[in-house]
Amino acid sequence: MFQNYELNNIFDEMFRETGVPRQHYEPVYGQLTSLNDGAFQRRRQMADISFRNQGITFTVYKDDSGVERIFPFDLVPRIVPAAEWRTIERGLEQRITALNMFCKDVYHDQHILREKVIPAEMIYSAKMFRREMLHVNVPNDIYIHVCGTDLIRDKDGSYLVLEDNGRTPSGVSYVIENRAVMKRVLPSLFESYPVRSVEEYPFNLLQCLKELAPARSEDPTIVVLTPGIYNSAYYEHSFLARQMGVELVEGKDLIYDDGKVYMRTTGGRRLVDVIYRRIDDDFLDPLCFRPDSILGVPGLMNAYRCGNVALANAAGTGVADDKAVYPYVPAMIKFYLKQEPILNNVPTYVCANDEHRKYVLEHLHELVVKATNESGGYGMLMGHQSTAEERAEFAKLIKADPRNYIAQPVVQFSQCPSLVDDHFEGRRVDLRPYILYGKKCVVTPGGLTRVALKEGSLVVNSSQGGGSKDTWVLEEVR
Amino acid sequence: MLLSIKHQTELNYSDYIKESVIELRMAPRQETLQHRLSFELGIGPASKVRSYFDWLGNSVHVFSINAMHKQIQIISTSIVETSSQTLNLDAMPDLWHKDAEHDWAHYDFLQFGGPVVDTTILRELAGSILRSVASKGPNIRIGELAKVMLAKISEFFVYEQGITTSASPITEILAHRRGVCQDFAHLMLGLSRVFNIPARYVSGYIHSDTPELRGSAQTHAWVEIWVPSAGWVALDPTNNCIAGENFVKVAVGRNFTDVPPNKGVYKGMGAEKIEVSVKSERLQHVPAELAAEKTVVLNCMPVFGGNIEDQIQLIRQQQEQQQQ
Numbered sequence: 001m002f003q004n005y006e007l008n009n010i011f012d013e014m015f016r017e018t019g020v021p022r023q024h025y026e027p028v029y030g031q032l033t034s035l036n037d038g039a040f041q042r043r044r045q046m047a048d049i050s051f052r053n054q055g056i057t058f059t060v061y062k063d064d065s066g067v068e069r070i071f072p073f074d075l076v077p078r079i080v081p082a083a084e085w086r087t088i089e090r091g092l093e094q095r096i097t098a099l100n101m102f103c104k105d106v107y108h109d110q111h112i113l114r115e116k117v118i119p120a121e122m123i124y125s126a127k128m129f130r131r132e133m134l135h136v137n138v139p140n141d142i143y144i145h146v147c148g149t150d151l152i153r154d155k156d157g158s159y160l161v162l163e164d165n166g167r168t169p170s171g172v173s174y175v176i177e178n179r180a181v182m183k184r185v186l187p188s189l190f191e192s193y194p195v196r197s198v199e200e201y202p203f204n205l206l207q208c209l210k211e212l213a214p215a216r217s218e219d220p221t222i223v224v225l226t227p228g229i230y231n232s233a234y235y236e237h238s239f240l241a242r243q244m245g246v247e248l249v250e251g252k253d254l255i256y257d258d259g260k261v262y263m264r265t266t267g268g269r270r271l272v273d274v275i276y277r278r279i280d281d282d283f284l285d286p287l288c289f290r291p292d293s294i295l296g297v298p299g300l301m302n303a304y305r306c307g308n309v310a311l312a313n314a315a316g317t318g319v320a321d322d323k324a325v326y327p328y329v330p331a332m333i334k335f336y337l338k339q340e341p342i343l344n345n346v347p348t349y350v351c352a353n354d355e356h357r358k359y360v361l362e363h364l365h366e367l368v369v370k371a372t373n374e375s376g377g378y379g380m381l382m383g384h385q386s387t388a389e390e391r392a393e394f395a396k397l398i399k400a401d402p403r404n405y406i407a408q409p410v411v412q413f414s415q416c417p418s419l420v421d422d423h424f425e426g427r428r429v430d431l432r433p434y435i436l437y438g439k440k441c442v443v444t445p446g447g448l449t450r451v452a453l454k455e456g457s458l459v460v461n462s463s464q465g466g467g468s469k470d471t472w473v474l475e476e477v478r
Numbered sequence: 479m480l481l482s483i484k485h486q487t488e489l490n491y492s493d494y495i496k497e498s499v500i501e502l503r504m505a506p507r508q509e510t511l512q513h514r515l516s517f518e519l520g521i522g523p524a525s526k527v528r529s530y531f532d533w534l535g536n537s538v539h540v541f542s543i544n545a546m547h548k549q550i551q552i553i554s555t556s557i558v559e560t561s562s563q564t565l566n567l568d569a570m571p572d573l574w575h576k577d578a579e580h581d582w583a584h585y586d587f588l589q590f591g592g593p594v595v596d597t598t599i600l601r602e603l604a605g606s607i608l609r610s611v612a613s614k615g616p617n618i619r620i621g622e623l624a625k626v627m628l629a630k631i632s633e634f635f636v637y638e639q640g641i642t643t644s645a646s647p648i649t650e651i652l653a654h655r656r657g658v659c660q661d662f663a664h665l666m667l668g669l670s671r672v673f674n675i676p677a678r679y680v681s682g683y684i685h686s687d688t689p690e691l692r693g694s695a696q697t698h699a700w701v702e703i704w705v706p707s708a709g710w711v712a713l714d715p716t717n718n719c720i721a722g723e724n725f726v727k728v729a730v731g732r733n734f735t736d737v738p739p740n741k742g743v744y745k746g747m748g749a750e751k752i753e754v755s756v757k758s759e760r761l762q763h764v765p766a767e768l769a770a771e772k773t774v775v776l777n778c779m780p781v782f783g784g785n786i787e788d789q790i791q792l793i794r795q796q797q798e799q800q801q802q
Contacts, residue, residue, distance in 0.1 A: 113582065125585075135531075135533065256499055259540075287499055305530055
């Protein structure tokens with residue numbers, strides 16, 4: 001099944017060189033090659049059925065062919081040795097610490113702007129910079145409690161940060177479900193590996209949320225606020241609420257009264273302490289943000305300001321994961337922590353900068369252009385695979401609104417074997433670990449490895465036809 | 479000047495509504511030239527009020543009425559002592575530069591946005607203002623430019639109610655050449671944005687003994703422009719004057735949408751009708767027994783359905799009605 005496997009001249013997760021697996025992949029390689037084709041196909045069908053039966057789906061917008069889909073699952077695990085994970089863990093903790101200090105600073109004293117480490121204009125022109133959060137104190141001074149940071153691997157195998165998702169990162173339910181399915185479908189693979197468990201995530205999230213509760217109750221009421229059943233991540237919202245044993249609510253289930261937020265229940269109103277919200281800032285409170293929001297709770301921001309209810313993540317964290325602010329994260333780390341970044345960024349051109357923009361417009365054919373406030377792989381140009389018309393279109397967009405675009409060189413990131421029909425082929429993968437930041441920082445040992453299932457594709461987003469893999473972080477060997 | 483301002487708002491609904499949450503920006507600001515001695519807020523139906531300072535330093539009062547209701551009454555009474563800045567636009571030395579660099583604290587007051595729309599007609603108006611100032615000499619002073627902006631606005635635009643609404647962008651006053659204080663203020667902001675002069679919207683009240691100034695007996699709006707040597711200079715494009723001690727400043731913002739005197743959200747099918755009146759009065763001395771801030775309950779049409787039994791009763795009564 002590996003006969004014609006190509007290394008494609010990039011970093012391969014499994015193979016050191018053609019036919020020679022890396023040490024930590026040897027047992028998996030051995031087992032995969034010993035399975036016959038039929039056996040492997042049966043296991044793949046089992047996995048599909050498992051996902052379908054459990055209703056583990058996501059929604060693709062702007063597509064006529066259907067709404068609810070199974071997130072394609074690839075049976076070859078992605079393995080991260082303990083030493084590599086140590087670096088990732090330290091790097092992510094350093095990064096989220098700096099991002100939280102940045103949020104606190106930018107909504108209070110703004111030292112980083114005064115010192116001109118980041119141009120003030122970049123912040124004030126950020127769509128997600130919420131002036132309503134200026135001078136508002138949030139519990140424990142933490143803004144980003146839940147972060148999903150996307151990592152890719154360079155040609156030499158070193159991990160780079162592609163972006164931070166510090167608003168409402170999704171996908172962690174797949175991490176847990178992928179593991180469950182993997183154990184059911186290919187249990188023997190686990191025999192040779194000390195794989196660290198990911199199942200504690202909901203428990204850790206609950207702990208993190210409890211820390212935010214106003215000091216009035218020993219048993220705080222926590223809710224998960226979902227936009228509703230039509231949202232692409234509704235499955236995850238219900239999954240997390242169930243796993244944590246808390247209520248799943250929509251905006252209409254909550255009501256504001258005298259500086260507090262209550263949940264309507266059949267037994268009457270119940271005071272709410274913490275809201276794990278999975279709706280955007282814009283929709284949280286029609287009185288404060290978008291007046292046409294029907295998903296939010298009128299008055300919520302006032303209760304938040306009064307300290308009577310906590311939000312996770314805090315309102316306004318979008319300023320930290322704006323793609324045009326991202327290039328300044330290494331500078332933030334140096335500014336706030338006086339440390340060198342452990343994980344590097346991908347080099348980025350900010351189109352708002354005249355020199356950068358000039359370069360970008362001249363090199364569109366070899367750059368990836370991204371809109372600063374889009375996610376899910378929408379609003380992107382892959383320069384090297386684009387047509388002249390597409391490039392002309394983007395050049396126009398960039399010139400019309402330079403602040404809204406950044407560009408990055410095409411990183412030839414790593415590949416991992418994926419089952420394609422009856423054999424394995426290399427497909428590009430990224431890695432999204434999930435970080436919980438409370439009194440302590442917990443990086444769940446694992447993460448979502450997303451796979452670009454189309455041959456040669458560099459886009460791993462599920463909305464753009466990506467799949468996922470179970471991700472194994474290995475125990476330290478003592 | 480010692481002033482008492484009574485700002486009365488009545489919201490009536492064509493049908494029962496519920497879960498009203500309302501924010502008020504009605505309490506005059508505390509500033510060097512304006513001292514708020516007292517602020518009394520009356521609300522009916524009874525409701526608990528919370529207050530906070532928004533990001534622009536305006537004080538905001540929030541309340542909610544969850545039971546079913548058809549009417550909300552709000553009366554805010556402020557007692558304010560004002561004094562005026564001696565300002566002379568002609569005497570300000572500051573020179574105007576099209577490309578002047580500004581402190582980023584003023585970033586927000588230099589951007590178009592909301593009702594302050596960048597349009598060709600606006601640019602043409604700005605061009606004609608600039609030409610008329612430039613004809614007097616090469617060095618243009620900010621004070622001079624401001625004075626001509628005020629003069630041109632009152633020359634070209636007519637004060638008339640009922641042409642625009644509170645949601646009108648400046649394209650409407652530019653098209654009809656008619657509008658109210660809010661439109662005049664937005665227009666002046668638009669011109670200042672074109673000229674790269676930081677400028678902000680001010681909502682408040684204007685007191686006039688006689689003759690009547692435009693904007694009294696209702697809420698008023700004007701602008702403040704940034705002149706480095708003088709700070710924020712308050713100008714009233716509706717009355718073509720510098721805002722003096724008969725102006726009471728309530729809130730500042732990028733434009734009206736930052737500082738509406740009241741804004742709210744409610745649930746229900748009833749349509750809202752709003753009536754507003756403002757009475758200002760000059761006081762001779764500070765009244766005795768003045769509270770810095772207090773809230774009172776106003777008599778109002780009673781709420782309905784404050785408890786579950788009432789709502790069940792409503793449903794039952796609706797179902798009981800014979801439909802023949």
